Amino acid sequence: ASASASAAAPAVVPRDPNVDKLQSAAQTNSRAYDMVRSLVDEVGPRLAGSLGDKAAVAWALRTLKDKGLENVRAEKVMVPHWERGLESGRIVAPFAHTLALAALGGSVGTPPKGLEGEIVMVESLDAMAAMDEAKVKGKIVFFSAPMTRTSDGSGYGKVAGIRHRGAVAAAKKGAIGVLLRSIGTDHDRLPHTGAMGYEKDVPKIPAAALAVPDAELLARLVGQGKPVRVSFSLGAKLLPDAESANVIGEVKGREKPDEIVLLGAHLDAWDLGQGAIDDGAGCAAVVEAARLVLGLGTRPRRTIRVVLFANEENGLRGAVAYAKDHAAELDKHQLALEIDLGSGRVHTTRFLVADASRPVAERIASLVSPLGIQYDKAPARGGADLIPLHAAAVPIVDLHQDATKYFDVHHTANDTLDKVTKEDLDQVVGAVATVAWAAAEAPETFARVPEELRKR
Amino acid sequence: ASASASAAAPAVVPRDPNVDKLQSAAQTNSRAYDMVRSLVDEVGPRLAGSLGDKAAVAWALRTLKDKGLENVRAEKVMVPHWERGLESGRIVAPFAHTLALAALGGSVGTPPKGLEGEIVMVESLDAMAAMDEAKVKGKIVFFSAPMTRTSDGSGYGKVAGIRHRGAVAAAKKGAIGVLLRSIGTDHDRLPHTGAMGYEKDVPKIPAAALAVPDAELLARLVGQGKPVRVSFSLGAKLLPDAESANVIGEVKGREKPDEIVLLGAHLDAWDLGQGAIDDGAGCAAVVEAARLVLGLGTRPRRTIRVVLFANEENGLRGAVAYAKDHAAELDKHQLALEIDLGSGRVHTTRFLVADASRPVAERIASLVSPLGIQYDKAPARGGADLIPLHAAAVPIVDLHQDATKYFDVHHTANDTLDKVTKEDLDQVVGAVATVAWAAAEAPETFARVPEELRKR
Ligand SMILES: [Zn+2]
Numbered sequence: 028a029s030a031s032a033s034a035a036a037p038a039v040v041p042r043d044p045n046v047d048k049l050q051s052a053a054q055t056n057s058r059a060y061d062m063v064r065s066l067v068d069e070v071g072p073r074l075a076g077s078l079g080d081k082a083a084v085a086w087a088l089r090t091l092k093d094k095g096l097e098n099v100r101a102e103k104v105m106v107p108h109w110e111r112g113l114e115s116g117r118i119v120a121p122f123a124h125t126l127a128l129a130a131l132g133g134s135v136g137t138p139p140k141g142l143e144g145e146i147v148m149v150e151s152l153d154a155m156a157a158m159d160e161a162k163v164k165g166k167i168v169f170f171s172a173p174m175t176r177t178s179d180g181s182g183y184g185k186v187a188g189i190r191h192r193g194a195v196a197a198a199k200k201g202a203i204g205v206l207l208r209s210i211g212t213d214h215d216r217l218p219h220t221g222a223m224g225y226e227k228d229v230p231k232i233p234a235a236a237l238a239v240p241d242a243e244l245l246a247r248l249v250g251q252g253k254p255v256r257v258s259f260s261l262g263a264k265l266l267p268d269a270e271s272a273n274v275i276g277e278v279k280g281r282e283k284p285d286e287i288v289l290l291g292a293h294l295d296a297w298d299l300g301q302g303a304i305d306d307g308a309g310c311a312a313v314v315e316a317a318r319l320v321l322g323l324g325t326r327p328r329r330t331i332r333v334v335l336f337a338n339e340e341n342g343l344r345g346a347v348a349y350a351k352d353h354a355a356e357l358d359k360h361q362l363a364l365e366i367d368l369g370s371g372r373v374h375t376t377r378f379l380v381a382d383a384s385r386p387v388a389e390r391i392a393s394l395v396s397p398l399g400i401q402y403d404k405a406p407a408r409g410g411a412d413l414i415p416l417h418a419a420a421v422p423i424v425d426l427h428q429d430a431t432k433y434f435d436v437h438h439t440a441n442d443t444l445d446k447v448t449k450e451d452l453d454q455v456v457g458a459v460a461t462v463a464w465a466a467a468e469a470p471e472t473f474a475r476v477p478e479e480l481r482k483r
Numbered sequence: 484a485s486a487s488a489s490a491a492a493p494a495v496v497p498r499d500p501n502v503d504k505l506q507s508a509a510q511t512n513s514r515a516y517d518m519v520r521s522l523v524d525e526v527g528p529r530l531a532g533s534l535g536d537k538a539a540v541a542w543a544l545r546t547l548k549d550k551g552l553e554n555v556r557a558e559k560v561m562v563p564h565w566e567r568g569l570e571s572g573r574i575v576a577p578f579a580h581t582l583a584l585a586a587l588g589g590s591v592g593t594p595p596k597g598l599e600g601e602i603v604m605v606e607s608l609d610a611m612a613a614m615d616e617a618k619v620k621g622k623i624v625f626f627s628a629p630m631t632r633t634s635d636g637s638g639y640g641k642v643a644g645i646r647h648r649g650a651v652a653a654a655k656k657g658a659i660g661v662l663l664r665s666i667g668t669d670h671d672r673l674p675h676t677g678a679m680g681y682e683k684d685v686p687k688i689p690a691a692a693l694a695v696p697d698a699e700l701l702a703r704l705v706g707q708g709k710p711v712r713v714s715f716s717l718g719a720k721l722l723p724d725a726e727s728a729n730v731i732g733e734v735k736g737r738e739k740p741d742e743i744v745l746l747g748a749h750l751d752a753w754d755l756g757q758g759a760i761d762d763g764a765g766c767a768a769v770v771e772a773a774r775l776v777l778g779l780g781t782r783p784r785r786t787i788r789v790v791l792f793a794n795e796e797n798g799l800r801g802a803v804a805y806a807k808d809h810a811a812e813l814d815k816h817q818l819a820l821e822i823d824l825g826s827g828r829v830h831t832t833r834f835l836v837a838d839a840s841r842p843v844a845e846r847i848a849s850l851v852s853p854l855g856i857q858y859d860k861a862p863a864r865g866g867a868d869l870i871p872l873h874a875a876a877v878p879i880v881d882l883h884q885d886a887t888k889y890f891d892v893h894h895t896a897n898d899t900l901d902k903v904t905k906e907d908l909d910q911v912v913g914a915v916a917t918v919a920w921a922a923a924e925a926p927e928t929f930a931r932v933p934e935e936l937r938k939r
């Protein structure tokens with residue numbers, strides 16, 4: 028019986044023995060954790076354009092070949108090359124304190140001697156937009172909004188806009204610099220970096236994140252009502268674009284090798300940490316899933332393509348280049364997913380597919396349910412690297428991972444191997460391998476996603 | 484009925500209405516948390532001899548007077564003045580990595596260009612002593628022992644000796660420097676500093692702690708069997724002794740003002756953090772306990788003396804000076820305690836007292852039992868600042884606090900206000916106030932502690 032589109036849970040479908048083998052192998056024979064360790068130990072930080080980025084591309088080529096993937100290659104991508112340099116900050120008055128801070132990715136530097144000014148504290152972008160220019164001009168804006176811990180990571184989206192657009196919003200009112208409370212759920216003296224942007228015709232002012240305890244200290248001092256002065260210095264600068272690459276490997280399909288199930292993750296990682304959870308874990312999960320499929324001894328009907336994207340963090344140049352370089356075959360992309368939430372266990376799956384393809388989507392969902400994964404009819408949204416594929420009507424599946432602890436260490440120096448849990452990562456591998464096999468093997472080819480579904 | 488010396492639990496004794504008032508006030512009216520906040524916000528780091536140390540003495544004088552304590556004064560103490568300076572480290576080979584490290588307190592600096600050498604990894608001081616000199620000479624010794632998390636903090640003592648004596652042990656075999664895995668239970672990229680020592684006629688070599696994730700990375704690379712090279716640079720230096728002070732305030736006794744119940748904590752704190760848990764919380768607990776006793780409107784029989792010791796962290800000069808300055812009245816010290824384990828709830832009390840004073844000790848223990856505190860007949864050991872009093876036969880009480888999380892942030896940049904839990908700290912205040920009142924009010928004067936008990 029095919030699943031009805033209105034059913035909350037997919038109908039039970041016959042097991043596929045290859046799925047059983049993949050799920051068992053993921054539990055007992057996964058080398059995903061070792062792969063994260065290898066990336067962390069041999070490469071570590073690898074921001075786009077850096078020496079680490081070059082080392083990561085070389086590592087990925089070597090690793091995908093070692094794993095037996097086919098057609099392993101690096102597809103050149105020009106990426107932004109932003110460097111942090113030295114940075115420091117302090118509260119000058121009413122009491123002297125050292126501040127733990129980090130420039131946001133893409134920020135301009137301060138003058139060499141730093142920037143000093145009085146603090147204006149605001150809670151949100153809306154509050155900033157409502158501020159009187161006279162109260163902001165010549166001052167340093169401090170965005171104090173905290174991030175809420177949730178298992179679905181939804182707290183992130185509620186405040187990440189401050190990181191992306193806070194500098195523009197403050198500069199429009201005449202601010203000379205921006206500090207923000209780190210977008211994170213921890214209380215460590217380790218600031219969370221992440222991408223920010225500027226706008227044409229708005230002055231580019233330096234922007235940095237304060238570690239949460241430092242932001243709370245600053246907020247307490249501002250709350251005392253006396254003027255608070257801060258000085259900070261950022262050595263950040265943007266260099267000419269550099270060469271990087273999307274690294275790709277495949278399991279070639281036996282019947283329809285030109286139809287593609289895309290398993291994505293991003294190879295780049297912020298400079299502060301080791302990129303273990305963001306996104307070493309994702310890279311390992313998708314590569315390991317492909318290796319386990321290879322180990323079945325039988326090829327799926329379609330090609331499984333692993334793509335380790337360049338420059339997800341501060342540019343999406345890898346995603347854009349992939350869509351451009353593969354424009355001619357995007358309509359042959361059966362299904363795409365991206366893993367980018369550390370080693371959090373997958374708890375829910377969603378699909379963005381045409382109604383005609385709901386039945387096959389729900390059959391795939393039923394195949395991952397033994398891993399403790401629920402099916403949710405709500406549409407998938409896809410990871411950041413899938414934005415261009417989403418726009419090109421490629422069907423997308425989301426494997427929603429538990430995000431409870433992810434934002435404790437996300438984009439900080441604390442993104443290290445110890446934050447990866449082997450058992451959880453292996454469950455992700457099992458889920459990815461199942462979806463990859465089932466989508467690549469399905470008799471049905473997924474229909475393109477109609478525009479009205481994509482706009483939701 | 485008086486408690487028998489062999490009873491596991493003290494006999495029930497009549498309640499003292501003043502004790503009930505103190506315990507109720509500690510729960511509903513404590514300002515201890517606000518006091519930690521004030522110390523953190525207005526002073527912050529305050530290592531002996533630093534500007535922060537001077538600011539802390541001024542803050543303490545002001546605060547104790549504000550709280551209404553009597554005979555508030557600073558008793559001068561000359562303290563060591565060690566400064567950290569700039570520091571950095573990296574793994575040079577087989578793969579390049581930045582290391583999060585911090586000089587141990589008291590370490591010499593490296594040459595300005597830093598120190599580079601091959602790593603020799605050892606687990607313990609015993610293993611170090613057994614090493615062949617030829618394998619160590621000219622190299623950097625890396626002590627890799629992890630600390631175990633326990634609720635009583637006993638994991639600390641098992642490895643803290645490496646921090647104190649590791650440099651001497653390594654230098655005796657010809658090592659040029661020492662790195663150790665931080666003495667801590669976290670996995671943050673924040674190294675744990677703490678005091679270390681040198682010995683006469685053994686070369687003074689630089690010593691630093693690695694953050695736990697960095698130590699684990701280094702151990703993994705060493706474990707691969709290829710030579711691992713590290714470079715590190717410490718700007719640490721020892722300046723001439725500086726002036727600091729023990730800050731003292733009292734609640735003068737009504738009948739025997741020359742007999743003293745001493746409530747101790749230490750005012751100094753390491754330079755990396757804000758000294759909220761170590762030992763802002765202890766300072767606040769003992770001061771607040773005295774303030775609550777003052778609020779009773781009736782004085783206890785004996786004097787309660789709050790002592791905020793100078794330089795506990797790297798010298799104990801405050802403790803030594805107190806014992807020297809007050810040598811003539813040490814035999815009038817009824818009982819002494821020190822609070823120095825953050826805001827962890829008190830779960831157990833122990834006494835170091837002569838057998839003749841067990842009954843009064845057990846009566847005091849019974850008075851704190853409504854706070855969820857067990858009585859343990861094992862002898863108290865006292866905090867570090869009580870060592871000279873212990874040697875002078877002063878009776879000692881320990882209020883054992885829960886240490887489960889304390890060593891996650893101890894001696895790191897993460898020692899910030901958010902690590903203090905108001906409700907738990909207020910329970911500590913209630914316990915200190917109860918013990919202080921009961922010991923100061925008791926009809927019995929405590930006997931001196933016989934030498935055979937002190938030696939146990
Ligand atoms: Zn990511």
Ligand SMILES: [Zn+2]
Nearest residue numbers: 297305340438
């Ligand atoms: Zn990221």
Ligand SMILES: [Zn+2]
Nearest residue numbers: 749761762823
């Ligand atoms: Zn302490």
Ligand SMILES: [Zn+2]
Nearest residue numbers: 753761796894
């Ligand atoms: Zn300490």
